[in-house]
Amino acid sequence: MFLWTPLSGSTADYAKGLNLGVNLNGSHSTKFGNFSVRMGGIHWYTLSPMTFATNTGYNRFSLFERNPWDPNTKDVLDRYSKFYNDGALSQDERWGQQAFQGFIFEGMKLPKDFSFSYMYGKSQFNGGALPKPNNMMAGKIRKDFNFGFLSFNGISSKTYDDSLTRETIGYELYTYEFAIKLKKIHFLAENGIGRYTSPDYKGKWGQALDLKFQFQKELTFFPIELRFYHISPRVINNNGVFWNTSISEFQVNSANVSPPGSQIPIIPFASSLVPIGQMTNNRQGIILNTDLNIKKQKLTIGYSAAQEINGLSDKITYGHQANNLALSRMWRWAFPSGVGPYQNLSKIYRGVYETVQITDSISAKGFNAIELSFKGKMKIFNRELLYFYLGGFHSVQRDFSAVPKYSKAAYLQSYNHQFEFYYKLFPKIVLANYLGYDRIIANQNTILDVDSGLAKDQTGLSYAIGLDIQLSKNTGLYLRHRWMTYEDVNFSLDKYNGQETSVELKIYF
Amino acid sequence: MKKYITLVLLGMIMLSSCHKKDNSIDGPNLNDVYGEFGVINTLGQNLDSVDFAVGQTAYFTAQMSKIIDWKITITGQTSGAVKEITGTGSSLTQATTTWLGETTYFPVFGAEICDVQLTFEGEDDTLTSTIKIIQSKLNPGFLISDFESGFNNQWTSYIQSGADMDFQIKTDASSPQGNSYYNMAGTVDWDYLIGYLYFGASAYGSPQMPITGNGDNTYFNIMIYGEPGSVNTILLFQFQEDDDLSGGFANSSEDTYSLEIPVNWEGWKLYSVKYSDIPCLVNGQPSTPNGNGQHNPDRLNQVNMLHLANPVTGFAKTKVDYIIFTQNEPLKP
Amino acid sequence: MKSLLTILSFSLAAFTLAQNGKKVQFVGGARAVMSNMDFQTGEEDTVTPRKSAGGYALIDLGFRINPNEQTEILGMIRVKNDLGGFWGSNVAFDVRQLYVRGVAGKIVRYQLGNIDYKMTPYTFYNHNPDMLLGGVGTLQIKEDILNYESFYSKNNTWRQQGAAVDFGLAFPKIVKDVKFNGFITRLNPSNLSNIFERFYGGGNLVVKQSKYLTFGLNHASIFDLKETAASENPYKNAVSTATYEGKLDKDKYTVGLAGEAGTSAAGYSQDSSQLTDFFSNTKVYLKLKELNLKLSIGYMDNGADFRSAGAQSKRINYNQLNSFYSRYTNSQIDRQISIYDLYNDPTLYSSSITEGIMDYNPAINNALPYGTASFNRKGIFGEVQYQDTSEKLTLEVKYYQLSEIRGQGTTKLRKYNFLQTTAKVDLMKFLKIKRHLDFEAGFSYQRTTRPSEIEFENVSLKSAAVSLGVQYELISKLFLLANVYHFESSGNDLTPIRNTNDEIISFAPYNANNYENYFATGLKFNFTEDMYLSAFYESNLNNGNGMTPYTINQFMIVYNLKF
Structure with missing residues (x-):
């Protein structure tokens, strides 16, 4: 339950709510296993990555901006030192899970190490309290072994295109997932088939495959993950770890049936320039990831090369790393699409993406990325200093390319650098600093400005400073101030600069 | 003891008397x-x-x-x-x-x-x-206009430079009252505003409109025409009050109440609303007025009439006639 | 020296749970419901959605606070989240109930805030004249939900807001004890314009003269507070009654006489047509103790102008639209409230005391539309109640043979026959099996007649309902549920059309050619006594009075718990 006031100056202006709903749970143990049931919701739940989960990525993100789910830490520097040590943050139960309302029936510790779960209700993509049916059904049967597991998973979602509930829209996806964990190599895979159907689109089945080979350092001296994925444009499932970029009709109808109540952030439809680890449908590619630790310096490197399976879209969507969060807060409490001076910005949850039109013929575009994350620490005046660097170097071009094309041959080049350091000024105060810089360069085969006749050429710069102050055991005060500037030198209206200050007082009890 | 019991029981039974046959009937024959x-x-x-x-x-x-x-x-x-x-x-x-x-x-x-x-x-x-x-019947109240006397030069109007713009007083048989009405039509594909007409109190010879009632017994009435086949018109009325009786209106410190009327019907219709029921809106959302927060029709400094339409919906048209404030009850023309 | 009278003392434990030494306890319940509904019409219907879905999860969280041994405070909030409302949307917060109760000086019990109250069947009583079919199984689940939602209890109380007190005196001679009860509730606040502040208050004293004789005086009155509105025409409905019971209790049997009689006055002070009338209701009974059999026979005579809002308010006002599938067919005709809706839709019900005459459905209950307190009825009735000593079989039969006292639109009077029976069988005990097997059957029949040679005066309306319910424990705690019922009504009547003063201004022809069939089956798992999960499928066919039939199929999941 939350009580909230937007600080509008009115003593009567407050809101009360129940962010995570009403959850009912019950369980019953028998000699055949443990059975439990959940109703209501929001329940945080996961089946398998392809069917019902959220993407957890490769831990390459900036820590400077705090998230709603970031906890207070025992030591004021813990949030950053844990990221340094483990490569991941303490996340609450929601991390990697999807929100669900409805009915969940689970059976655990069944004979022969079997387990199952069955779900019927709504994910946030079936949201909205309209009487028109809009439900999903999902489940899995899993068998555990000493060396891993095997599970069969399925999800099916159905709603109606018309208010008379005659014409159905829906998708379904069935996969099997397994993990074989040997001493020196782990093999994880999920493979399945899915399809989308609507009154106007009788979808055929398509394949969704995600293979991971994780070579342990005992074999290769440093851990390496080699990943291959292939997700057919026929496979739709916004509840899984991949985005839909292939069927715009679904996007439209999904949005139509959702409000009120769902607050679905609009997921970009089009060819998306995504961070490494974020998959989309209508795409196949390889990803290589590794961690290198040299004394106190830690480096992770990610590489990906992917290509669309079919050429479907004449648009590319991408983000602006340096000012992404600050820009998204210009449209607070709403998720508008087609805003900005050129109506090409769309707000998503804690971010904004931009859409650029391609002006030559549609092709199956290629996407490349190299991402670096560097973490180091030292002591200055006997106080700890942690410094992190994130770099992203992406390109989108007409065809597949094994290596990124950092030239005008690419429709879009995207470079970003984010440098941040955290210095423990006093035992309960951390000084935080952030410097972000991004460049977006489009070529002549994208939309040109009417006046300049030139393609997008965008630069964003952001500097921010902040303090983390531990007021008491469970209470933290977090201050941030940002100076930012942005300009597209060829699109004269596309520029802004400004400052943003935030104060966060977080108390746990 | 038994005697007492018997007596009480008999008394109770006597209480239980019966209705005699009733030759009257319920309701009409x-x-x-x-x-x-x-x-x-x-x-x-x-x-x-x-x-x-x-x-x-x-x-x-x-x-x-x-x-x-x-x-x-x-x-x-x-x-x-x-x-x-x-x-x-x-x-x-x-x-x-x-x-x-x-x-x-x-x-x-x-x-x-x-x-x-x-x-x-x-x-x-x-x-x-x-x-x-x-x-014919007379309607007591303060008449802003029935458009029978032409355009008052002290009114303020603005018309966007869109397509097929037609903002003018017209005289023809379709007028619901008298012979004339005010026509508002046009296509503006970049803005909600198509045009407006502001009725300042000064056009009636005083800094505040000559309305004697309070918010609870004053009614705002207008005849509005919904164009057949077109339901995109939104009429927005803004009622600006001179709360401090300075003779003018200051948006930052005085009340503005707004009435948004989606014209989603066809033909002429009388629209009446109690003045105190008109909300204060900011960007279409209920808000707190900037002035004394009270509905004071007797302090009305200006009534703004704006013709709006979603720019993607194309041509929008409506007509209005007989704009009048009445006392104690809505207009019964 | 022995005192002449003794004040009866009470303790808080007389009406509350033991405190367990805790000053604050959490009480309440939670429920989650999911529903998928399918609606089919018999004729071409291109307008009505065929399917609908919905659900919610709610929690009623109550804080029971005992600041001392004599006082109890209960505040309960309801948080409800509609299915599909994510991230705080479609969430409602309400105060479900709030009261303070206690014992003052160990003598006077009081309760302030929400009170569940009743007095006698003719003064203040929550009759349930429309729910004629009981049943274990799915109907039981649904009835429990709607009773909980509307605060209906098995002992016919109304949930009101106000205050209640009671205390008692014991005497050494002539009478054994006297109990006093009083209440006052607020029906509506003033709008400081034309609506008065309206209250409903009253009380009674019950005198137990001896083990042979008990009698009481009761009064209940709706009244407007003068000068709380700019009007000189306040409303009042006062009912005064006397209750009595005399009995002879022997080893093998008890024989007694019991009843209630009284008067009423209702109307606005300035209206010339103040309604005044009286009623009486008397029965004699015989209880055979060894057989556990109770037989009674009686006579009732409720005047045509007898008005008692506290006893004649109905749980459902039939002058409302259904809240789901309220219209159907291409003509979008109203879908009338059916037996199925009575079980399926808690939002149809109200806990308000209504001073006017509420609409009723002649097909469902024409004989006693306002329960025992129905006005304009007289005649005889009888009742048989039987339960064997091992509670294997419970049987209840009621029969009324009534007529109007004053004709409606004519001097001819309608006659009513009304039979209602219920049988419950515990087959586990009968068959001596290990698992629970409960069976319940109900039957109800009504006939209304007003023979006449003039066609428009002639009335003949029949309705019958039969219901069967089974609950079988498949494995430990898991029950198979099955229910069927059939309801049908045929014939004609004229229903009165009343103006705002409840005077009949005309009559509407009522023609019934209606039937409903219901079938349901499902499973129910009892985690504990107060917590269950049930999933069931039900199908309801309604012939739409022979004109526009429809079928509602519904799959429901219900998760219910109390704590």
């Missing part, structure tokens, strides 16, 4: 409801000619053989205005048929001869008569 229909006394009326302007009223009489749903339809021979009076019963009396000169379907009645028709639900019988209106 069934024969009045389901018996055969016939007209006993034909359609009559108290006046052949009525002057509504001096406060005269007309009423009609008739007597039927049973209780029935009846309808009187009065139609102006010249204007085509229609007044309907309906009821259920076995007779028409002054109490159920009094006509003050008001209109059910626009236009309003003028000085003219009217046909009167009495019909009965489920029966073919029709009784007819005529009545002459010497002067």
Whole structure:
């Protein structure tokens, strides 16, 4: 339950709510296993990555901006030192899970190490309290072994295109997932088939495959993950770890049936320039990831090369790393699409993406990325200093390319650098600093400005400073101030600069 | 002891007396409801000619053989205005048929001869008569405009430079009251605003509009035309109050109340609202007024009429007529 | 010296749970419901959605606070989240109930805030004249939900807001004890314009003269507070009654006489047509103790102008639209409230005391539309109640043969026959099996007649309902549920049309050619006594009075718990 006031100056202006709903749970143990049931919701739940989960990525993100789910830490520097040590943050139960309302029936510790779960209700993509049916059904049967597991998973979602509930829209996806964990190599895979159907689109089945080979350092001296994925444009499932970029009709109808109540952030439809680890449908590619630790310096490197399976879209969507969060807060409490001076910005949850039109013929575009994350620490005046660097170097071009094309041959080049350091000024105060810089360069085969006749050429710069102050055991005060500037030198209206200050007082009890 | 018990029991039983046969009946006699229909006394009326302007009223009489749903339809021979009076019963009396000169379907009645028709639900019988209106009904209140006297130069208007813009007073037979109305039409594909017309109190010779009532007994009334096939018009009225009686309006410190009317009907319709029910809106959302927070129609400094439409919906058109503030009740034209 | 009278003392434990030494306890319940509904019409219907879905999860969280041994405070909030409302949307917060109760000086019990109250069947009583079919299984689940939602209890109380007190005196001679009860509730606040502040208050004293004789005086009155509105025409409905019971209790049997009689007055002070009338209701009974059999026969005579809002308010006002599938067919005709809706839709119900005459459905209950307190009825009635000593079989039969006292639109009077029976069988005990097997059957029949040679005066209306319910424990705690019922009504009547003063101004022909069939089956798992999960499928066919039939199929999941 939350009580909230937007600080509008009115003593009567407050809101009360129940962010995570009403959850009912019950369980019953028998000699055949443990059975439990959940109703209501929001329940945080996961089946398998392809069917019902959220993407957890490769831990390459900036820590400077705090998230709603970031906890207070025992030591004021813990949030950053844990990221340094483990490569991941303490996340609450929601991390990697999807929100669900409805009915969940689970059976655990069944004979022969079997387990199952069955779900019927709504994910946030079936949201909205309209009487028109809009439900999903999902489940899995899993068998555990000493060396891993095997599970069969399925999800099916159905709603109606018309208010008379005659014409159905829906998708379904069935996969099997397994993990074989040997001493020196782990093999994880999920493979399945899915399809989308609507009154106007009788979808055929398509394949969704995600293979991971994780070579342990005992074999290769440093851990390496080699990943291959292939997700057919026929496979739709916004509840899984991949985005839909292939069927715009679904996007439209999904949005139509959702409000009120769902607050679905609009997921970009089009060819998306995504961070490494974020998959989309209508795409196949390889990803290589590794961690290198040299004394106190830690480096992770990610590489990906992917290509669309079919050429479907004449648009590319991408983000602006340096000012992404600050820009998204210009449209607070709403998720508008087609805003900005050129109506090409769309707000998503804690971010904004931009859409650029391609002006030559549609092709199956290629996407490349190299991402670096560097973490180091030292002591200055006997106080700890942690410094992190994130770099992203992406390109989108007409065809597949094994290596990124950092030239005008690419429709879009995207470079970003984010440098941040955290210095423990006093035992309960951390000084935080952030410097972000991004460049977006489009070529002549994208939309040109009417006046300049030139393609997008965008630069964003952001500097921010902040303090983390531990007021008491469970209470933290977090201050941030940002100076930012942005300009597209060829699109004269596309520029802004400004400052943003935030104060966060977080108390746990 | 048993004696006591017996006595009490007998007393109780005596209390349990019975109703005797009741020869009265509840409700009307069934024969009045389901018996055969016939007209006993034909359609009559108290006046052949009525002057509504001096406060005269007309009423009609008739007597039927049973209780029935009846309808009187009065139609102006010249204007085509229609007044309907309906009821259920076995007779028409002054109490159920009094006509003050008001209109059910626009236009309003003028000085003219009217046909009167009495019909009965489920029966073919029709009784007819005529009545002459010497002067039509007067509507007390503060009239902002009925557009009969042309454009007041002290009004402020703005018209976007869109396509097919047509903002002007027109005079034709479609006017619901008098002969003229204000037409607003056009296509503006980049903005919601198509055009506006502001009625400042100064156009009426004083810094505040001459309205005597308070917010709870003052009604704002306007006749609005919905263009057939077009439901995209939004009429926005802003009521700006001179709360500090300075003779002007300051948005930062005085009240503005806003009335948003989606014109989603076809034809003429009277729209009436109690002044105190008009909310303060900011960007379409309820908000707190900037002034004294009270509805003060007697301090109205200006009434703004804006014609809006979603730019993607194309051509928008509406007409308005007879904008008037009334006291104690909505306008009954 | 022995005192002449003794004040009866009470303790808080007389009406509350033991405190367990805790000053604050959490009480309440939670429920989650999911529903998928399918609606089919018999004729071509291109307008009505065929399917609908919905659900919610709610929690009623109550804080029971005992600041001392004599006082109890209960505040309960309801948080409800509609299915599909994510991230705080479609969430409602309400105060479900709030009261303070206690014992003052160990003598006077009081309760302030929400009170569940009743007096006698003719003064203040929540009759349930429309729910004629009971049943274990799915109907039981649904009835429990709607009773909980509307605060209906098995002992016919109304949930009101106000205050109640009671205390008692014991005497050494002539009478054993006297109990006093009083209440006052607020029906509506003033709008400081034309609506008065309206209250409903009253009380009674019950005198137990001896083990042979008990009698009481009761009064209940709706009244407007003068000068709380700019009007000189306040409303009042006062009912005064006397209750009595005399009995002879022997080893093998008890024989007694019991009843209630009284008067009422109702109307606005300035109206010339103040309604006044009286009623009486008397029965004699015989209880055979060894057989556990109770037989009674009686006579009732409720005047045509007898008005008692506290006893004649109905749980459902039939002058409302259904809240789901309220219209159907291409003509979008109203879908009338059916037996199925009575079980399926808690939002149809109200806990308000209504001073006017509420609409009723002649097909469902024409004989006693306002329960025992129905006005304009007289005649005889009888009742048989039987339960064997091992509670294997419970049987209840009621029969009324009534007539109007004053004709409606004619001097001819309607006559009513009304039979209602219920049988419950515990087959586990009968068959001596290990698992629970409960069976319940109900039958109800009504006939209304007003013979006449004049066609529009002639009334003949019959309705019958039969219901069967089974609950079988498949494995430990898991039950198979099955229910069927059939309801049908045929014939004609004239229903009165009343004006705002409740005077009949006309009559509407009512023609019934209606039937409903219901079938349901499902499973129910009892985690504990107060917590269950049930999933069931039900199908309801309604012939739409022979004109516009429709079928509602519904799959429901219900998760219910109390704590």
